[in-house]
Amino acid sequence: MKILITSSGSTTAISVAKALNLSSIYKFILIGTDIYDNFTIPSPIFFKKIYKVSKYFENNYIQALIKICIKENIKYIIPILDQEIEKITKNIDVFKKNNITVCSSSYDTVAGCNDKYVTYLKLKNEGINVLKAYLPKELNKVKKYIKPPYFIKPRRGVSSIDCYKVDSFKELEILIKKIDEPIIQKALTGKKYVLDVLNDLNGKNIIVVPREEIDSKAGVGIKTISFNDKDLIKYGKRISEALKIIGPANIEIFREKGHIELIEINPRFSAGTIATVAAGVNTPEIMIDIFLHKKIDKKRLEWNSNLYMTRYWQEVFYLNNKMVK
Structure with missing residues (x-):
């Protein structure tokens, strides 16, 4: 099964690609897009092919993605960058006409989540505790x-x-x-948590996997630990269903003295998705089954608490535009 993943050079895209390549159910063939030449980004390690495309705000962006999908016979696209997701979901009918499924929430949900003030007002009106x-x-x-x-x-x-x-x-x-x-x-204090969330096509929550973010660089968690907490799981479920999330989302929160405060919600996979996968739940793989309208076995939703993740740099070398192994 071929999958198109946008922004393939990003930490989030690589995290999703790693997860799909670990699938024991499917043999995924991953095709990526990026605004940079593939000999300047590390993602060719995880993708069979990468296409250079224009930036999301340029006029030919959507047609370029559709052209790639038709050429490669791709039926599923996983958008990664926040602005890309908004642009792609706004044109979701164009993808549908070409038999391409966008694995994402609706445009209204995405646009609402991308506007933090709109998110605040929406959740406040739903009676959910927000800062x-x-x-x-x-x-x-x-x-x-x-x-x-x-x-x-x-x-x-x-x-x-x-x-x-x-x-x-x-x-x-x-x-x-x-x-x-x-x-x-x-300004919030206390411990920061990221909740990896997955909802079905009706916006009903399937799973919430919290992890404490111990350390981060440029907004990406580099030291985390999975954390099974009923209050955090309940909070993540309530928010994801209130915002009508379909597929993946990640919710960032602070908790101090038992009090939970929302930072933001991103209607996409997190850069730390691989931590949830390592804990036992391959959310990108399960998401594909959701969009295939398949029933999810509860055993696939079992995960390990207290799994510590730490990250390190890995170099990729190119000589004359070719990867050197």
């Missing part, structure tokens, strides 16, 4: 109701870009002018 978020026009309320430190980030940002902990209101007033469409919240 209060303020817009720049509400600075007077921030000063009145929140004691520093503050946390400021773009409402439509990705990774940890332009995210700052701010120690004074004066500093906040300066930074708020430098960030595109920011939201302001109380």
